[in-house]
Amino acid sequence: MAKNSLFAILLRSPWWISFVIAIAIVAACSALLPKEIWPFAALGAVPIFIIGCMAAWRQLKAPSGAKVEAIRAEAAAMSWKQFSTALEAAWKNEGQNVQHIADRVVDLRLEKSGTITLVSARRWKAATHGVESLKELDDAVTRLKAQYGVYVVLQGSLSDTARAYATEHGLLLLEGDALAAMLLKSKPRNT
CATH class of the missing domain: 3.40.1350.10 (Trna Endonuclease; Chain: A, domain 1)
Incomplete structure (x- = not known):
């Protein structure tokens, strides 16, 4: 993974940032897209949600x-x-x-x-x-x-x-x- 890719940056960021971005993507899709297709477009937030879970796991295991x-x-x-x-x-x-x-x-x-x-x-x-x-x-x-x-x-x-x-x-x-x-x-x- 590239050092400055979106996923690498999100992994180094606090876990909740990824969740906020994922929620924002879902909210934008539901507000701006027709109701028939917004759920499919909102699936684009899944990788960011997964990165948030990975960051949360790493940060939970990290020493204080x-x-x-x-x-x-x-x-x-x-x-x-x-x-x-x-x-x-x-x-x-x-x-x-x-x-x-x-x-x-x-x-x-x-x-x-x-x-x-x-x-x-x-x-x-x-x-x-x-x-x-x-x-x-x-x-x-x-x-x-x-x-x-x-x-x-x-x-x-x-x-x-x-x-x-x-x-x-x-x-x-x-x-x-x-x-x-x-x-x-x-x-x-x-x-």
């Missing part, structure tokens, strides 16, 4: 803002060993085979269904994240014959140049809410 902030604060207080263990547990919960790598750039190697992903997470608490770290990760992805590279950012800011480099070279940035959701997966289910 308070929980996200709590996990970020907890991660910021972790040592590298604790943080690395939490990432490893989260990826194992997703079915990934996780290996620690003794490399100056790459920290973890993930493998699932033959797809290899390299993770650079050691600079997770850096104040600034520049393009140099991403270039090193990109070189490691090529050198170690992996399909993907993931760069982890918990604190600090990622420069616009670095963000553009990551997009251009297909590197994934694990930061913000996505990182918090990932770390929540490392927690036991009963907490």
